[in-house]
Amino acid sequence: MGAGPSAQGGRPRPERDLRAERAAALARRGAAAAATDSGVDHLVCACGGERYGVPLAAVAQVLPSRPATPMPGAVPALDGLVALSGRIVGVLSLARALGRPDPASDADAAAGHMIVLRGVHPQPLALAVDRVLGIARAPGAVAAAGAGAADPDRLGNEAASVYAPASGAAGDGRPDFVVIDLPRLLRRALP
Template identity: 80%
Template sequence: MGARPIAQEGPPRTRTERDLRAERAAALARRGAVALAADSGIDHLVCACGSERYGIPLAAVAQVLPSRPCTPMPGAVPALDGLIALSGRIVGVLSLARALGRPDPGSDGETASGHLIVLRGTQPQPLALSVERVLGIARAAASGAAASDVADPDGLGNAAASVYAPASDAGSAGDGRPDFVVIDLPRLLRRALP
């Protein structure tokens, strides 16, 4: 008994057609890998306080507004600039620089310069952070440990400033210097608001 050749249906495929399909499959696989790598970081709103750059997780940001004068609160914690009315709610405004123990770039409750970053999910009291300026959005490259699991890994001297993060896409923070310090908001708020 001899082996019978298998009959092929239709015209035989040329090597060129097979090569083309293999190249397409490889290109699609590469595109999927690039998309997966792009999704491996966390977007942060990068802002400046003096010469320092800080990143606030974008998921925690509800709104960014131009700064406005605050009503001061006598006897309040040092980081609290005061209160503002926003959409029918009273919102506490914290100076990010003072909350981090950094030199305040000269903001006080009477002047309105810079930006306010209204935070999401700070109940029962809505909160905003006052910063010198908002620079843009940058994606922090993913790391092996979550920022909340690392307490001051680089000796920054401030547990609320949790990780120094090089952004994954150059220039995204506004002027070609995308590196910033990631802020651990729960730690910052526990420290600034006893």
């Protein structure tokens, strides 16, 4: 199917490279999808009546809560120590580290979760939370705005860096959450 005469006026029709057009269209579609999908995944957890997001890259594992051995003279946010896979891990109460009230009862704490962290502190650490809700993506612009900015949304807490609407269609059931700046949280909780 070369450049033959067209049905309109007998002029030759230019040859179309359909493969190149399709490749260009797919590249545009991929770029648009990447632009809408940019963001940072967070493990969203409940602490009291609030939802907080811990960057998923800093999460090693999530476990059911277990009793921690208290440390005399420890910082107030430290619940104690637990043994995990042959290591001693410090367990921080996320509520106390953020200056929030403790869970209402010991039964609530026993039903909670521990988020074991990686790469955020020289010592192995875990965060004690009421429960883990799931994974949500904070839009890239929101996640970037929270990185390195001290309390940009005036949340009253430097460790709670920015409020992030979870990505997805409106009403899809994904909760909004406050992004936790782990380095700031740990500097504040473990002086």
